[in-house]
Amino acid sequence: MTVQAFDWMGRSIPFRAGESIASALDAAGIRTFGADTSGQETRYFCGIGACQCCVVRVDGVVREACVTTATAGMRVEALEKRRG
Incomplete structure (x- = not known):
């Protein structure tokens, strides 16, 4: 069985068929998804x-x-790049 994965900020994140990006990131131990355009941390909340x-x-x-289904090879990034 081939493991499917997408790229999160340079890290390969495995996922199961039909799994959301947020669920896969959460399963990988990633709890915050970077800052939004107003500087607030984004995260998995309502689902x-x-x-x-x-x-x-x-x-x-x-x-x-x-609500976005993970697909192999997609590139997922925080909205805003960290400065400094």
């Missing part, structure tokens, strides 16, 4: 896309990680 606390960039497009 249904209502709160938008888990927004990330997926292949350059802003998406809610909790």
Whole structure:
């Protein structure tokens, strides 16, 4: 069985078929997803896309990680790059 994975900020994150990005990140021990455009930490919270606390960039497009299905080879990044 081939393990599928996506890239999170240079780290390979494995996932199961049908799993959301947020769930896969959580299973990998990643609890915060970086800062949003106002400087607040993003994270997995509601799990249904209502709160938008888990927004990330997926292949350059802003998406809610909790309702976006992980796919092999996708590139997932924090909205804002850390400075300093």
